[in-house]
Amino acid sequence: MSRVTRFAARDPGPASRLAGFMDHLRSHGFRLGVGETETALRALDAVGAVQPDAVRRALKAVCSGCAEDAARFDDLFDSFWRNGGRVRQKVMPERAAVPRHSRPSQAAEGQDSGSAGSPHAPEGGAGEAEAGGKGRLVASRVRNLMKTDLREVVSAQDIHQAEAVARRLGAAIRDRRSRRRRAARKGAMTDLRRTLRASLATGGEPLRLARRTRPDRPVRIVALCDVSGSMAVYARPFLAFLAGLMRADDAADAYLFHTRLVRITGALREDDPLRALHRITLLADGFGGGSRIGGALDDFARGQARRFVNGRTVVMILSDGYDSTTPEVIGGALARLKKRGCRVIWLNPLKGWTGYAPVAQAMAAALPHLDLFAAAATLADLAALDRELARI
Amino acid sequence: MISGMDGAPPRTGMSDWETLRGDLARQGYVATADLAMALHIAVVLGRPILLEGAAGVGKTEVARALAQARDTQLIRLQCYEGLDAAQAIYEWNYQRQLLAIRAAAEDGQTGRSVEQRIFSEEFLLERPLLRAIRQPVAPVLLIDEIDRADEEFEAYLLEVLSDFQITVPELGTIRAVTRPIVVLTANGTRDLSDALRRRCIYAHVDYPDRETELAILHARLPQIEDAFARQIVGFVQALRKEELEKTPGVAEMLDFAAALAGLGVNDLTGDPMRLQATLATLLKTQADRGQVPTEVAQRLAGKAA
Numbered sequence: 001m002s003r004v005t006r007f008a009a010r011d012p013g014p015a016s017r018l019a020g021f022m023d024h025l026r027s028h029g030f031r032l033g034v035g036e037t038e039t040a041l042r043a044l045d046a047v048g049a050v051q052p053d054a055v056r057r058a059l060k061a062v063c064s065g066c067a068e069d070a071a072r073f074d075d076l077f078d079s080f081w082r083n084g085g086r087v088r089q090k091v092m093p094e095r096a097a098v099p100r101h102s103r104p105s106q107a108a109e110g111q112d113s114g115s116a117g118s119p120h121a122p123e124g125g126a127g128e129a130e131a132g133g134k135g136r137l138v139a140s141r142v143r144n145l146m147k148t149d150l151r152e153v154v155s156a157q158d159i160h161q162a163e164a165v166a167r168r169l170g171a172a173i174r175d176r177r178s179r180r181r182r183a184a185r186k187g188a189m190t191d192l193r194r195t196l197r198a199s200l201a202t203g204g205e206p207l208r209l210a211r212r213t214r215p216d217r218p219v220r221i222v223a224l225c226d227v228s229g230s231m232a233v234y235a236r237p238f239l240a241f242l243a244g245l246m247r248a249d250d251a252a253d254a255y256l257f258h259t260r261l262v263r264i265t266g267a268l269r270e271d272d273p274l275r276a277l278h279r280i281t282l283l284a285d286g287f288g289g290g291s292r293i294g295g296a297l298d299d300f301a302r303g304q305a306r307r308f309v310n311g312r313t314v315v316m317i318l319s320d321g322y323d324s325t326t327p328e329v330i331g332g333a334l335a336r337l338k339k340r341g342c343r344v345i346w347l348n349p350l351k352g353w354t355g356y357a358p359v360a361q362a363m364a365a366a367l368p369h370l371d372l373f374a375a376a377a378t379l380a381d382l383a384a385l386d387r388e389l390a391r392i
Numbered sequence: 393m394i395s396g397m398d399g400a401p402p403r404t405g406m407s408d409w410e411t412l413r414g415d416l417a418r419q420g421y422v423a424t425a426d427l428a429m430a431l432h433i434a435v436v437l438g439r440p441i442l443l444e445g446a447a448g449v450g451k452t453e454v455a456r457a458l459a460q461a462r463d464t465q466l467i468r469l470q471c472y473e474g475l476d477a478a479q480a481i482y483e484w485n486y487q488r489q490l491l492a493i494r495a496a497a498e499d500g501q502t503g504r505s506v507e508q509r510i511f512s513e514e515f516l517l518e519r520p521l522l523r524a525i526r527q528p529v530a531p532v533l534l535i536d537e538i539d540r541a542d543e544e545f546e547a548y549l550l551e552v553l554s555d556f557q558i559t560v561p562e563l564g565t566i567r568a569v570t571r572p573i574v575v576l577t578a579n580g581t582r583d584l585s586d587a588l589r590r591r592c593i594y595a596h597v598d599y600p601d602r603e604t605e606l607a608i609l610h611a612r613l614p615q616i617e618d619a620f621a622r623q624i625v626g627f628v629q630a631l632r633k634e635e636l637e638k639t640p641g642v643a644e645m646l647d648f649a650a651a652l653a654g655l656g657v658n659d660l661t662g663d664p665m666r667l668q669a670t671l672a673t674l675l676k677t678q679a680d681r682g683q684v685p686t687e688v689a690q691r692l693a694g695k696a697a
Contacts, residue, residue, distance in 0.1 A: 031586055031589075033590065036590070043433045043436075046408075046432075046433060046437060047407065047408065047409060047429070047432065047436075051407075054409070054429065057409075057426050060426060060430075061433050061434075061441075061594060061595055065589040066444070066589065066594070070594065181476070193484060193486070196486060196489050196490065196493075199490075200493070200503060200506065203493075204493030204494055204497045204506075311542065311543065311582065339580065339582060339583050340582060340583050
């Protein structure tokens, strides 16, 4: 009994306490709307909740949405409802989005919720780099803010060439046959439904056969380009390629990462290629700095990928695989990404070297999740990839 | 007691969800408390339930047991990539339509009346979703392996699950007579959309613990004596901790027990040859067979005893 959280006398009642609990879950990354609060109240009503365990199970069934949520739920439940007899002053956050009531248990896992929520979390990122350190040199908290003007790196001619390459690659992996069938003028199958309908006009004689076919569904390319220090030499062809890709393909998506992940799709769609590069320069502060591939990929898999990546997406990672985070992070991030049903291609400029083996731990951890691991250091290399891309 | 939850008067005896758990147990399905509660809420609130977990933990079996416990029909829709309306909802019976048009033409009937006839209920083939909403007694609708279907189908399913009505252009809108109890299963082939997850009550089904698995074994194969059943369950539980490509599920454990019983084995350590032969029911890949040679199997069996 003593474990149960007590509530201040002025708080308005059970419903608002439950709303406070939902907010508590939300702040820990549960995806819950107003509708769930209502469902939760109805569920508690339905099970006649008088037993703490019954309440916990009922709320767990309503509030969790995936295996991870379900696994974390019990602890979160205890930290809210059975907070060692402490008095909870404010059940409802006042108006601010950030709840202000004290949560001693959260301090320990603050990192977790921070990195899950926002893909651009430089503070969380720097902390992670330190926390993961095992006797290696720890990078400074100060990001490399020295600006590299990309217009000096990439020229307009480069972009022009790259556009042709990107078009070619795009054509190679563009379409994937759908398993569904759709009415069409020509096709392998007869569309019985339409044929019958048309035959009514000719007294039941199916004179004109309607057809069905399997349509081609466009494949979207999402490119993630590493622009950390070790990749600076290859920035020229890769950035040109990204710019070309954006201009050649309306559906494609592009990101840069060094210590953070930045979406540059909008900037690259600029009509004037040089202006586009200028905008990216502004976005990509930290260009040529340290690399945090695992973290960036993890941010991507948890954040943007949920909206932009599905079964008809090819994720193209352009990186050398020299990472400062632990290899488990990269493996986990790629596994998460693969679960969205996409195909993952890793283009590594180093692979072209004779005698190269993917011994960098990050690369080794990534390999099992890749559909294609290929070499690409120049635009010509990229252009030569079209055959391999057509195969996956 | 949790403060703030004291609105309802305390009820005596077993609560509803425990009754459901008992009903499932009578059908030979041993449900965890979490799962029974989730099922109960789904039934009471009329929401679909999403069961997630590894293959072979008994997700599909939940639906079967639930249907039997409520003494109602089980309607099953197996999902696969490219599943479309013609297989999931309805289809016209074209062959019969063609014949009917022919017959009508010989009788001298004309366009409109023929059209009305061939696009009537008589020529409609029900597929699982349509059948499920037209039952006089609410059935259990099992949508199996929803993650194998593609995103388009998932989106359509959302619409059906929220309105429980289906529109056939030629007939108009068909509303649900009764609301089916919808059970969706998924084992993580791909991520499901947040919209679908939000609509569902969720339960994660895991490999059972030792006591639960023992109860399952007793419920399904009562002829196996207690000591041997403990040994079998201990062996399988130990095997799950090994690094295997395909971890054996509950169904495999039951096959294993049945195979041992069929061969007349009543002690795992007694006959290494037969144990090795019956491992075929548990280990389903070449690599996994290689992982568990006779010595390893005997070591696990020895510990389980």
